[in-house]
Amino acid sequence: MYNTLHIFNHRMVILAAIFVLMTLLILYGSNNVSDGVYAPFHVATNHALVTTDLKRWTGREGYVPVSGNKNMSLRCHNCALVTSSSHVLGSGAGEEIDHTECVIRMNDAPTMGYETDVGNHTTLRVVAHSSVFRVVRKPNEFLHQTDSNPVIIFWGPPNKIGKDAKGTLYRLIQRVSMTYSNLSCFSVTPTKMRRFDNLFHTETGRDRQKSHSWLSTGWFTMVIAIEICDNIKVYGMVPSNHCSCPTTTTSPGGPDECLTYLQNESGRRGNHHRFITEKQVFARWAKQYNISFTHPKW
């Protein structure tokens, strides 16, 4: 009696051990890293790089007017793409930026009070659905433009900013578009949104949704800039290896900048931005298209 019970217990222990091991393996498989520990979001290594010709990839049909029947016909020879990072502060690049044919900005990146570093012209602003409220809240800064016919492109999930979206966000965008007649407002079509996802897949070998990745406004802005500009000078974007050296964690971007980058890159649970991976792709595009980076230079 004692003996059989002992064997039974022994089996139970082994079964329990196997169960625990399997659970750990499954958990480990889905969370390659514990939260907060940096491990890069690997670009699939067996991935044969298929380069997409972004100049042909374009399609004006990808942008629909929020109101009226304007066409997205912006074309520029030279563009300045100004990021919202603090790396441009103290650069004194404002005048150079303002002398560029087209100036592209992102979300609610301010110009007022920072003119000497970022300039005060805006030709195109690319705005994420999540930044719409912040842009609308400061109409004097973002919407009352003295530049002739500046363009705003809104991107986001079709159920939020799509033509068929009946939500408050789309109505807000429509009101903006009708109120500020000097602005040309467009939203990215659902088809084009899918193409942005597919582009991420072909460029990184990772399915955007399956890899729990969010595209950043930087991704949309860079692709749109390549579509409309022959030459691009990017102000204030750090290279992909910016945070790989511990000393740069005290960079002008502030102590949190690298934390944000590294945590997003390694995040597995929930959706995350892959800022570092995106910049690796940008570095490749820089060789293919005429893109240069300044403040910092790379």
Ligand SMILES: *[C@@H]1O[C@H](CO)[C@@H](O)[C@H](O)[C@H]1NC(C)=O
């Ligand atoms: C926009 O483009 C379409 C097709 O190319 C054209 O038929 C239409 O007239 C254009 N609209 C404006 C306002 O330029």
Ligand SMILES: *[C@@H]1O[C@H](CO)[C@@H](O)[C@H](O)[C@H]1NC(C)=O
């Ligand atoms: C932009 O800044 C320049 C000086 O840097 C100034 O002369 C110009 O009036 C400003 N334009 C606007 C619209 O604020």
Ligand SMILES: *[C@@H]1O[C@H](CO)[C@@H](O)[C@H](O)[C@H]1NC(C)=O
């Ligand atoms: C619209 O643009 C004109 C110049 O093209 C400018 O004089 C006017 O102030 C602008 N209006 C608004 C509301 O920004």
Ligand SMILES: *[C@@H]1O[C@H](CO)[C@@H](O)[C@H](O)[C@H]1NC(C)=O
């Ligand atoms: C590339 O762009 C820079 C400005 O961003 C410009 O000075 C240079 O002439 C361009 N090169 C070519 C080959 O077009």
Ligand SMILES: *[C@@H]1O[C@H](CO)[C@@H](O)[C@H](O)[C@H]1NC(C)=O
């Ligand atoms: C990821 O990046 C966003 C900025 O887009 C930031 O708000 C967020 O805190 C970051 N996430 C982590 C886990 O650092």
